[in-house]
Amino acid sequence: MRRSALDFLGGTQSMSMKQLSAILAATTQPLFADFASANFIQLYLYAHRVDGLQPGVYKFWPEPAELEQIKNGDQRVAAAGLSLGQELAGNACVAFSMIGDLERAARAHGDRSYRYVHFEAGAIGHRLYLAAEALGLGATGIGAFYDEEVHRYLNLAPEQGRVVYHFAIGYPVSDPRLAA
């Protein structure tokens, strides 16, 4: 039944911190693949509606599992705008930027590194999909975003990484494909 959500409901319904914690925990489980000897992806969250979490932008630290707030306030317009104006990133409960440390990856893997960073982002994305679905939410991978605007918005210098993937999780709108 897992499908990418076509959009999210927006409105006032929030997700719980317990759901968000479980989703984030799913992203920190080891990946068993030759590209996964080290982690190169850093998650940033645009929290719109998560119980107990002020709307804002957060950096996720996996060890220990912590969210560091780096921006305050409503991020719905920013998240949608950065995601090439796709409203689903603002209508979700939480949206993500995955930032890949391409320089460190290149030092470790040379020419293969660009591919490996994207493999890792894709694998994390699929964990987000499955975790969201298992918790009764919906998710959508977002491959369309304004790279330089994301870097500026998150205050990322080139050596801190480059955006490789966006993601959104929330309450999906009804999907006629699932009723077919």
Ligand SMILES: Cc1cc2nc3c(=O)[nH]c(=O)nc-3n(C[C@H](O)[C@H](O)[C@H](O)COP(=O)(O)O)c2cc1C
């Ligand atoms: C890497 C990746 C990037 C995607 N980018 C977008 C996007 O920018 N906007 C969007 O609405 N859906 C996006 N999607 C969702 C795809 O449209 C969707 O996965 C595809 O239609 C297959 O449907 P399914 O996930 O329900 O099987 C993306 C999915 C992936 C895996």
